[in-house]
Amino acid sequence: xxxxxxxxxxxxxxxxxxxxxxxxxxxxxxxxxxxxxxxxxxxxxxxxxxxxxxxxxxxxxxxxxxxxxxxxxxxxxxxxxxxxxxxxxxxxxxxxxxxxxxxxxxxxxxxxxxxxxxxxxxxxxxxxxxxxxxxxxxxxxxxxxxxxxxxxxxxxxxxxxxxxxxxxxxxxxxxxxxxxxxxxxxxxxxxxxxxxxxxxxxxxxxxxxxxxxxxxxxxxxxxxxxxxxxxxxxxxxxxxxxxxxxxxxxxxxxxxxxxxxxxxxxxxxxxxxxxxxxxxxxxxxxxxxxxxxxxxxxxxxxxxxxxxxxxxxxxxxxxxxxxxxxxxxxxxxxxxxxxxxxx
Amino acid sequence: xxxxxxxxxxxxxxxxxxxxxxxxxxxxxxxxxxxxxxxxxxxxxxxxxxxxxxxxxxxxxxxxxxxxxxxxxxxxxxxxxxxxxxxxxxxxxxxxxxxxxxxxxxxxxxxxxxxxxxxxxxxxxxxxxxxxxxxxxxxxxxxxxxxxxxxxxxxxxxxxxxxxxxxxxxxxxxxxxxxxxxxxxxxxxxxxxxxxxxxxxxxxxxxxxxxxxxxxxxxxxxxxxxxxxxxxxxxxxxxxxxxxxxxxxxxxxxxxxxxxxxxxxxxxxxxxxxxxxxxxxxxxxxxxxxxxxxxxxxxxxxxxxxxxxxxxxxxxxxxxxxxxxxxxxxxxxxxxxxxxxxx
DNA sequence: TACTATCTTCAAAGCGCTTTGAGAGTCAAT
DNA sequence: ATTGACTCTCAAAGCGCTTTGAAGATAGTA
Numbered sequence: 001x002x003x004x005x006x007x008x009x010x011x012x013x014x015x016x017x018x019x020x021x022x023x024x025x026x027x028x029x030x031x032x033x034x035x036x037x038x039x040x041x042x043x044x045x046x047x048x049x050x051x052x053x054x055x056x057x058x059x060x061x062x063x064x065x066x067x068x069x070x071x072x073x074x075x076x077x078x079x080x081x082x083x084x085x086x087x088x089x090x091x092x093x094x095x096x097x098x099x100x101x102x103x104x105x106x107x108x109x110x111x112x113x114x115x116x117x118x119x120x121x122x123x124x125x126x127x128x129x130x131x132x133x134x135x136x137x138x139x140x141x142x143x144x145x146x147x148x149x150x151x152x153x154x155x156x157x158x159x160x161x162x163x164x165x166x167x168x169x170x171x172x173x174x175x176x177x178x179x180x181x182x183x184x185x186x187x188x189x190x191x192x193x194x195x196x197x198x199x200x201x202x203x204x205x206x207x208x209x210x211x212x213x214x215x216x217x218x219x220x221x222x223x224x225x226x227x228x229x230x231x232x233x234x235x236x237x238x239x240x241x242x243x244x245x246x247x248x249x250x251x252x253x254x255x256x257x258x259x260x261x262x263x264x265x266x267x268x269x270x271x272x273x274x275x276x277x278x279x280x281x282x283x284x285x286x287x288x289x290x291x292x293x294x295x296x297x298x299x300x301x302x303x304x305x306x307x308x309x310x311x312x313x314x315x316x317x318x319x320x321x322x323x324x325x326x327x328x329x330x331x332x333x334x335x336x337x338x339x340x341x342x343x
Numbered sequence: 344x345x346x347x348x349x350x351x352x353x354x355x356x357x358x359x360x361x362x363x364x365x366x367x368x369x370x371x372x373x374x375x376x377x378x379x380x381x382x383x384x385x386x387x388x389x390x391x392x393x394x395x396x397x398x399x400x401x402x403x404x405x406x407x408x409x410x411x412x413x414x415x416x417x418x419x420x421x422x423x424x425x426x427x428x429x430x431x432x433x434x435x436x437x438x439x440x441x442x443x444x445x446x447x448x449x450x451x452x453x454x455x456x457x458x459x460x461x462x463x464x465x466x467x468x469x470x471x472x473x474x475x476x477x478x479x480x481x482x483x484x485x486x487x488x489x490x491x492x493x494x495x496x497x498x499x500x501x502x503x504x505x506x507x508x509x510x511x512x513x514x515x516x517x518x519x520x521x522x523x524x525x526x527x528x529x530x531x532x533x534x535x536x537x538x539x540x541x542x543x544x545x546x547x548x549x550x551x552x553x554x555x556x557x558x559x560x561x562x563x564x565x566x567x568x569x570x571x572x573x574x575x576x577x578x579x580x581x582x583x584x585x586x587x588x589x590x591x592x593x594x595x596x597x598x599x600x601x602x603x604x605x606x607x608x609x610x611x612x613x614x615x616x617x618x619x620x621x622x623x624x625x626x627x628x629x630x631x632x633x634x635x636x637x638x639x640x641x642x643x644x645x646x647x648x649x650x651x652x653x654x655x656x657x658x659x660x661x662x663x664x665x666x667x668x669x670x671x672x673x674x675x676x677x678x679x680x681x682x683x684x685x686x
Numbered sequence: 687t688a689c690t691a692t693c694t695t696c697a698a699a700g701c702g703c704t705t706t707g708a709g710a711g712t713c714a715a716t
Numbered sequence: 717a718t719t720g721a722c723t724c725t726c727a728a729a730g731c732g733c734t735t736t737g738a739a740g741a742t743a744g745t746a
Contacts, residue, residue: 002702013726018704028724045459049395050702053731058392060437067425075418075622082410085442089452094403094461097440099428109432116388118437224626253626260628279418280623283567283596285603345732356696361734371694393732396701 001044060094062119066126067099083299121306127192145306148192157309157318163193166291166324167200170273174243175208178335183216183234183241227254242335249274249281271332286330293324344387403437405462409469410442426642464649470535488649491535500652500661502645506536509634509667510543513616517586518551521678526559526577526584570597585678592617592624614675629673636667
């Protein structure tokens with residue numbers, strides 16, 4: 001059933017039927033209801049492709065999921081997708097998902113989407129401190145929303161977590177528990193959120209008049225293995241930390257394994273705080289104290305922001321920072337070591 | 344740069360340029376290279392929407408991710424997406440992702456994709472024993488590939504894991520370690536793979552002449568919580584099991600927690616085997632023995648199968664069953680209890 | 687030279703929708 | 717009656733591509 005046969009059946013022109021269906025003023029109420037009814041009865045669905053051609057829009061949104069070639073892709077991405085999905089579905093926008101590894105193959109994927117007119121808007125995730133994807137999109141004045149933040153002089157729309165605040169909170173928690181030697185296992189410096197976390201960590205230490213010990217600040221590739229390796233090296237320090245802040249839950253898992261393998265007890269000898277609150281976090285042994293962020297709502301909000309951006313809202317009005325919440329579970333505890341050193 | 348201006352610039356008709364670009368025979372080699380070159384120089388990309396309208400295809404594939412309203416969506420789905428992504432990208436097919444919870448809202452999402460001509464093919468996951476999505480697609484003769492299997496009299500394309508074989512293997516492993524009281528925490532019966540797993544379990548027990556004890560076969564909703572609850576009830580049995588086979592790794596996590604909370608040691612007092620090999624599985628304490636399946640390659644293969652199906656390969660030729668591998672880690676061990684009972 | 691066979695190229699007709707610019711019909715005011 | 721102001725409806729022109737059916741150019745044969 002296409003527009004033509006529907007309008008013939010109704011004895012109306014295609015124009016009138018199309019207008020009735022799309023809510024134009026110039027159609028009388030009577031004809032409109034008549035048309036709507038007939039459309040429903042005949043199961044008429046406008047051909048989206050024809051519609052797009054006429055409108056000159058793609059009626060689609062693009063997301064590129066960053067998948068490290070070897071690793072598992074970040075599981076939280078699917079939650080973000082689910083959150084966005086509901087909003088786009090309601091707006092009958094298609095959500096086009098592509099996978100690309102970080103690196104030289106990444107930008108071409110974005111170009112294909114943008115220059116090939118396959119999408120009307122993009123969502124950018126796993127943001128880097130300097131991010132050429134964002135520069136590219138800004139250059140072309142293409143609508144997009146970033147999950148995270150980057151460094152650029154031009155305004156852009158984003159929804160970010162307050163990483164600095166999160167790590168102030170986490171650090172303060174450990175300080176409040178009596179810890180003085182607190183390590184930070186951070187993400188690689190090129191990722192945007194790493195800087196904020198480092199800031200928060202130093203700020204909280206400063207406020208408590210604790211000197212920053214550079215040997216306690218280390219970078220990890222976000223894998224469990226690397227978290228394990230790095231935590232071991234921290235524990236082998238002459239004066240090892242009694243608390244460890246981790247870049248994410250996966251890293252925290254590795255750190256826990258390291259602590260246990262040294263015969264120490266997590267949450268007693270060494271406190272650990274993660275970040276993300278992945279599904280497994282409540283179920284480790286002991287359950288992981290971590291920073292929780294509402295991922296699905298964030299996805300939904302990002303989708304709404306993108307819709308606003310696409311209909312002309314200036315990027316300055318589309319900038320939000322959400323605060324993760326500290327979720328106390330079992331891996332943090334009072335510092336039990338005199339002098340603030342484990343063992 | 345559109346086809347018209349490109350052909351004008353070349354002094355050729357749109358027909359010839361279009362044909363040259365799309366590899367038709369009727370164009371001389373000389374013109375073809377001339378056209379190709381000009382297209383590249385001018386950065387010409389055919390408008391996909393116009394192309395689709397003319398061709399009458401959507402050039403897109405649909406996937407619906409099943410997201411339980413409350414829970415985290417299954418993390419392995421993103422791996423499947425990543426696997427499919429590369430294949431579709433190469434074929435320049437768009438991958439359209441929608442989220443829908445299992446239930447009454449699910450089929451309408453499929454109908455919208457199919458009847459709204461938004462996709463040329465679909466991938467169906469989280470297959471149910473009786474699956475109305477599959478019946479619907481078969482009724483309409485719409486191309487699709489199933490991840491899993493279902494019960495229907497009509498042939499359809501699928502890639503499934505050999506669940507029966509997997510659970511034969513897992514069960515035999517425990518039997519080989521001396522276990523006699525082996526529990527099965529299975530998935531809800533309406534999910535397709537549950538039956539196969541139950542079969543495999545019983546088959547292996549039968550082969551070892553061990554009677555099936557119905558009180559050792561229980562159903563779980565696949566969450567950690569439920570796995571924990573059910574494992575506790577198993578351990579409270581008059582004659583508790585010494586080995587537990589779990590429907591998935593998440594359930595296994597819950598079971599491990601239950602065992603520990605009873606003061607028992609996982610892998611010594613009670614052996615546990617999971618299924619999926621999720622990223623965390625190697626990093627639990629002790630590391631989880633589980634069944635591994637190559638998810639990303641499976642996604643890629645499913646994508647290829649769908650392309651074949653869309654170009655006419657009969658479904659009978661597109662049916663594959665892959666064998667998961669048993670990954671021995673630390674949660675299985677010899678039965679230490681005389682009489683085959685824990686404690 | 688005329689005529690057919692073969693190779694290249696083209697103009698024009700869709701694909702199914704939206705939208706422009708204009709034409710009918712209605713009614714109150716002149 | 718005439719005019720103007722609305723209200724409702726329509727035919728036709730795109731949107732940018734593919735493809736059909738036909739024609740022009742070139743070469744081969746009689």
